[in-house]
Amino acid sequence: MKKSIFGIALIFFVAFMIMAAFGMRPFGEPVVSEMDDYYIQNAQAETGANNVVTTIVFDYRGFDTLGEATVLFTAVLGITALFREVVK
């Protein structure tokens, strides 16, 4: 009973994935590209850095990097709390 439910769900899942794969737009041709064009045209002049990827990560999308750093800090916090020395 349980196995048949899982099987039907799997068939539906795979069917939806195949349908989505056929409906995909061609690779390298984004539908909306104003943002990409803006970065490529203006990033070098606005931030003065040659590496546009780094300017996006550390300047335009700084909040994202702040979140990543916080995630890493929280991971260290958890590990040090887990492996702390317990004095009885």
Place this chain on the structure above:
Amino acid sequence: MKEEMSLIVRTITKLIYGFILVYGFYVIVHGHITPGGGFQGGAIVASAFALLIVAYGNQGVKKYLKKDIFSLIESTGLVLFIAFAFFGLGATFFYNFLANSGGLFGNPAVIGVNPGDLNTGGTVPIMNFAVGLEVLAALAVIILTMSAGSEITREKEN
């Protein structure tokens, strides 16, 4: 119980770990010119520490790699990052106030394909450095803590 690996591994580690450290710091410092950045360079530097810990064991590196110092470096990196985000608050949070200002890291970049100038980028290189410090120290703390923990577990089991 002997923790360190064989003589071959230790000798090769001695030879190459300095080069790995230098390459990692190169990736961090040149993050705004060449591919890479704080996260990637920090991971490379931490891989040198991981190599040392694997080759020499937790007891062998205890004198040189101290967890408290790495913890301090990690907090310093994160505080530096957030501080430079707040310094731009005259315009907005994370505003690049040093770019094209002519001072520190303030040279305007040459538009188009060019070899690059280290003194460009505004706050981007400083943030790269801060995040690099944070990542290398965080990964070093994780590796050191887990190696110490596994050693304690092994002592208890034996």
